[in-house]
Amino acid sequence: MANSTTSQSPDSHHEKDSNDSNNSNDVKFLTDEEINKFLDDLDHNNDGLIDYSEVEDKLDKVHAEIIGPKALAHHNLHAHDKDSEGDRDNAARHKFLRSIMRSEKNRIPRQEFFSTVKSWEIPSMQQDQANTDAQDEYMRRLGWPRRIRSYLAVHGPELGFLALVVAMQLAFGIWQLVKYLTGEYYTAGFGWGVVLAKTCAGALYPTFFFLVLSMSRYFATFMRRWYYVSRFINWDVSQSFHIRMSCIALALATLHAIGHLGGSFVWGSRKENEPAVGILLGEDKIPRPYIEYVRSLPGFTGITALGLFWLLAGTSMPPVRRWSYEVFQMGHLLMFPILGLLMAHGTAGLFQWPMFGYWLAFPTLLVLVERTVRVFCGFHGIKATLQILDGETVSIKAKIPSERIWKYRAGQYVFLQVPAISRWQWHPFTVSTCIGNEMQLHIKTDGGWTSSLRKLGKEGGGKTDITIGINGPFGAPAQRFNDFSHSIIVGAGIGVTPFSGILADLQERDDMEHNGPTLDVTFSREDKVMDTMTRGRDQRLETINYAKDYRRVDFHWMVRDKNSLVWLSDLLNRVSHSQHWHKEHDDAANERHLDIRIHTHVTQKRKEIVTHVYRWLLEKHRTPEHPASPLTGLLNKTQFGRPDFVRILDTHYEEMKKFKAATMKGEDDQDEEFKIGVFFCGTPMIGEILADRCRLLSARGREDGSKIEYHFMMEVF
Template sequence: MRRVPYITRFVNWDLSQEFHVKMSIVTLVLATLHAIGHLSGTFVFGSRPYRQDAVAALLGPEAVPRPYSAYISSRPGWTGLTALVSFYLLAVMSMPRIRKWSYEIFQLGHLLMFPFIAMLMAHGSAALLQFPALGIVLAFPTLMVVLERGTRLLLGFHRVPASLEILDDDTVCITATIPRLRLWQYRAGQYVFIQVPQISFFQWHPFTVSECIGKDFKLHIKTDGDWTAKLRDLTDLKYIGVDGSYGAPAQRFYDFDQTIIIGSGIGVTPFSGILNDLQSREDHAWTRRRDSTSSHESDSEAPPPPIQRMPTIINHNKEIDLNLYRRVDFHWVIRDRVYLEWFSTLLNKISTGTHNPNLDIRMHNHVSKKRKDITTHVYRFLLEKHRTPAHPYSPLTGLIAPTHFGRPDFPKIFAEHYEQMSKLFARDKQRKRRVGVFFCGAPIIGHQLADLCHEMTLRGREDGSEIEYFFQIEVFG
């Protein structure tokens, strides 16, 4: 389902992780009560001598006499107990502490779902009391899971050439090339599962594609786990397994004309590819329209009737067509300025050159690491401001886009954005008043942004502007 972008734009499957955990806990409790009811209730009651006539009337004369051990050794008995034990083992191996200690154990533990489901399907197959409906209900979704996992297993044997580059103490970059004959239907914002046979043949981990040109793509990975730590220590990475690409909430980016993108640390990866794709797409469309207009002017035939437009001066003294105007506010929150080197080429590419004037990308970088020395603050401020038209790059970061020091003031950022959107929508009465807010990073920041989106939407209803802010968060667990 994640492969279909038209579905993932409405259903964020990754947000079901919390529901998955709660549902599993409830199921485990109910299954335990069910087992206790049989082991201490019906099995005991049904094995008593004076109840054998009732058992014979229910199960048949050949089923009696029926001792307690016969209930345990029956197909419903042993399959139910095996399923419950498998479920408990799976739950123990899925605890956060176990997962942090060894992702291999966590992932192998989840393979117990197959014997668990198999035992559930066999549990009612004896049809002692009713038609075995549970097995039929589980059959189709189980088949889908088996096919999906089987496909991923086969993809592990199909090697994709790759190389590894260490960017800093916390981050590595994998560059890979999909073979020519393999199908690759990547769209900006999607993610892939990768497997490194040198670490583990069975472990598959999801990572967002940060850059993709044709069949060449890059993955920026933060090494903060046991598997990623082993990945960092590899000196001879040559091949990886790739499964995907899959749809993600970031793909809804193109559903909005006005967007706010916020990436925290390595959480910028879903949006780096989107910014690059958006810039290329809009520039290409603008160039085609401009070339088409020039060819009509040189043609001897009469030019086509003019399209009704609403030009206005919005930014940097450029005449912009409101019918085509798209604005993107990009905020990247990082701990230290050295992280800016990850995407410095991409960020400067967007900031320079001749681009579509109707595409307004406003980039802001926020370095949140605290500095106690006031001299450091003054020095950073002076370096950041020391720019000239001939040398627009910051001497401190090497970027054209401005860099702010300290944690971003999101309430102020959203308030200013709302005021500017109010002016824009006042000029364009027909435009959809929807602003997409996309975030990937620490959940605590996501909660604040979700509250701000709700607050701005309520403000739009109160003052009659009808501006709505739609929050989308990337979740990988």
């Protein structure tokens, strides 16, 4: 009975406040203690008065701490240039200070300023801790059956695939171990070495198969056509899987060599073991000295392949990659002679029928064809336009030649080569938008090669024509994204960029179909401040007639630091701008088609109350001239602290019930299942909460007759 109570309690978490996730009643504002602590930091001389200079000085310090030395264009409060632009920004800065002080006086009594601070409605620092505690409490109160189901929803398929790989390694390794350990003449002729070498060889068969197969991006792209196959074989972590398998293969290959060089070759060359050797290899093979084993086809191919394997591993180390990417890439070309030597290694068939070549043939052919295509793509240049967007981002636009057989889509990725930088370097980047045959990439310039790309743009005056090589496209996450008219996307870090590209592409197509602003048009400085966080309240659901193709996407993006938001601000702002335009014009026609709601969350905690308060003030400060946040550069509001996804999903469920009631009037429509896709990439705990919540809300939909279903999709962006 107790267990039953435990399993039910999380379902009622925040139930009473589920009508509006943005309702001010849900937010705990600064406590009196926090406000007094903030005022103590401002009132340096303890005279009971808050000076304008004290507020300004603290703003300067906090601004320097948060923004850092590399302030971008949207950080418009702290320009001290002597030109007219600098004067305007200084005026904006002082206007900001006066707006938060709400007085033209230079000295304000502490109690009066206390009331002013309280009116700012800054969330308490305890709010984030409360959300963190709520998440921990939610997981603690889950019954074990639900916790296991949630864990398996996040990790299950990947663990299943890893179990398959390990099982195959063990199966073939044990098979070889038993065969050579129990064989009548194997240990008599070649001793312990043949058992060790052949056991490792058995495990190497599936290891090398999956190792080489993980290098084929075309194969992964093709297999993404089947969602459940992609869930079982997580192609998105193929790089980390490839590295782990390489380490295992190198260890097994080294042990295999030790078994032969230190064991079987020594035993096989001894005179007393010649009878057993003759039975296994043939009478014409004895006597056989140690050097003959080394000179044999299996001997020299194995030793050479192992040496090249260690050389490849050395050139793959992170310090080498940072030192010279060309050395890193050229080192990886050693895999082709290694694979050729390994195929030849077992062809002598000394102990058993040669099978290693058959394990390697299929994946090697895939990789060989893929790399050959990449070489040809490198010499088939495409004209493109390189443009510097801001201090951290550049974009590349190109028209894909009509002879390319693959269809390019937003959210996929391509390998990009710029011969003006290096003909031999290829780097993967996400396709931001692709309409027709015109493709656009957004690139964060925080590395050596990307910095060279920015330098190339500067040499062309900020916008220049270049020649590029494109290899791809390759598989994108969320293959089932288009299966749902309503979706929730939850992601963390810069790895969520494929979905930002999908959103931008959706928005541009909507603009083209419904005469909206194009994404190439920069938003006007006179536009109103756009708040995609607070749109879509309940009353709008009741008063607006939605188009038949209405689609809603809730995009939740969590980053630890606000700088992770900056480089995609241009892309997201263009989506926000179009959404604002459609809100004004589509509502006038009483019809909506695409509704994208962008929610960004900065989870980094600030220990100092002054930093916490000023961070919120900077985020909330918007003007007609600067509608974007001075802090993040985004038009949408950014929340600080961990989001409460229990409340977010509960609120979404209530809104979907009202949406369904407003748009599906007939009995047949009401009886139809209403499916919502929840796509997630992030920390396991949040994934487990989302998986459990999706299951509970789907059960609630069956119980109350709304038939709303939430389908949890684990992704790696």
